[in-house]
Amino acid sequence: MKALTFSTFGESDVLEYIEIPNPQLKSDEILVEMKAIGLNFADVYRRKGNYHLKGNPPFIAGYEGAGIVVDSNNSDYKIGDRVAFADVPFANAELVAVNTNHVIPLPDDISFETAASVLLQGLTAHYLATDSHKTTKGETVLIHAAAGGVGQLLTQISKLLGANVIGITSSAEKAKIAIKHGVDHVLLYNEDWKSDLFKIIPKGVDVVYDSIGSTLMQSFEVTKECGQVVFFGMAGGDPEFVNPRMLMDSSKTLTGGDLWSYLNSKEERIKRANQLFNWILDKKIKLSEPTSFKLSEGKTAHDFLESRKSTGKIILIP
Numbered sequence: 001m002k003a004l005t006f007s008t009f010g011e012s013d014v015l016e017y018i019e020i021p022n023p024q025l026k027s028d029e030i031l032v033e034m035k036a037i038g039l040n041f042a043d044v045y046r047r048k049g050n051y052h053l054k055g056n057p058p059f060i061a062g063y064e065g066a067g068i069v070v071d072s073n074n075s076d077y078k079i080g081d082r083v084a085f086a087d088v089p090f091a092n093a094e095l096v097a098v099n100t101n102h103v104i105p106l107p108d109d110i111s112f113e114t115a116a117s118v119l120l121q122g123l124t125a126h127y128l129a130t131d132s133h134k135t136t137k138g139e140t141v142l143i144h145a146a147a148g149g150v151g152q153l154l155t156q157i158s159k160l161l162g163a164n165v166i167g168i169t170s171s172a173e174k175a176k177i178a179i180k181h182g183v184d185h186v187l188l189y190n191e192d193w194k195s196d197l198f199k200i201i202p203k204g205v206d207v208v209y210d211s212i213g214s215t216l217m218q219s220f221e222v223t224k225e226c227g228q229v230v231f232f233g234m235a236g237g238d239p240e241f242v243n244p245r246m247l248m249d250s251s252k253t254l255t256g257g258d259l260w261s262y263l264n265s266k267e268e269r270i271k272r273a274n275q276l277f278n279w280i281l282d283k284k285i286k287l288s289e290p291t292s293f294k295l296s297e298g299k300t301a302h303d304f305l306e307s308r309k310s311t312g313k314i315i316l317i318p
Contacts, residue, residue: 003093004298004316005058009049012302017295020058023090023097030103031071032083032096036116037316038064039293039301041235043092047302054089062091062316066106066115074100082106084115086123086273087263092295094318101266104273109281117290117313118153120259122276124232125153127262128209129161132230132255137162139206142197142222143183144215145235147174149313152181154209156285166200168193170308177312181286197222212236223252232257235308288312 001022006014025031043061045051053059066084069077077083077100084104090096106115129135141158145151146167155165159182167183169175175186185200187193198204204224210216211233217240219229231239231254242254263269279285290313293301298316305314
């Protein structure tokens with residue numbers, strides 16, 4: 001089979017689209033022929049060598065995708081079944097061995113492209129709004145990178161739960177996308193966004209969702225007393241160290257967020273995924289059209305993701 005791989009860490013030019021052996025199924029696995037694969041910033045972190053990575057060189061990144069069962073060691077799944085997953089390694093390949101505890105059955109009305117677009121980012125948005133911070137009606141939340149994939153979904157879920165949403169984006173074009181997905185107020189990074197935020201809500205917001213990292217201390221500055229910052233990504237670089245004294249003096253809370261802590265059972269994966277699928281089918285959540293690249297064009301896809309010009313999901317098609 002063909003796979004998008006890398007044998008050394010570095011920039012996108014370390015990526016190689018090469019022929020490697022097919023996966024050998026274990027007793028608790030099914031073999032999935034991939035139809036669509038989600039590309040995420042975590043894949044960039046893995047390529048650069050600063051995020052958890054499984055296997056040996058040539059490494060295969062990717063944890064999210066959807067496809068058709070072509071071989072099965074489990075009676076629950078038969079050849080031809082449509083399935084998806086959000087937390088299975090080595091996804092950037094034509095064939096992926098998937099542990100049956102990680103399989104998410106795919107409804108007929110949800111396309112492979114939609115599943116690969118929504119699962120990892122959607123499940124991330126879901127746990128952020130319901131677990132990392134339990135959103136309540138009337139709260140005001142601030143979402144960094146509001147026009148991005150997680151940002152669009154987190155905005156819509158926060159609104160479903162009754163919150164008011166302030167979003168930050170990097171351009172007027174992205175601001176329009178954020179508004180389209182329900183943001184009540186949009187701020188721009190290249191302006192004095194902190195002062196603009198306090199004009200909207202003088203005491204600060206109830207919670208900030210920070211996926212940028214380098215903005216962490218600014219996020220604390222605009223959080224109200226007894227408020228919370230949820231840190232779940234480093235798209236803009238590593239954050240500064242946080243002084244516990246500041247947290248004590250302001251009664252503010254810093255919460256880390258990682259999806260793997262919440263996708264901890266077969267039942268949790270399916271329950272949370274079905275909630276997302278139902279919201280999509282009921283048109284309570286709308287998805288932007290993903291940007292598609294061939295799996296063989298992985299370098300171009302990585303470059304596009306890192307350029308931060310993308311406003312929605314990037315998917316790879318084998």
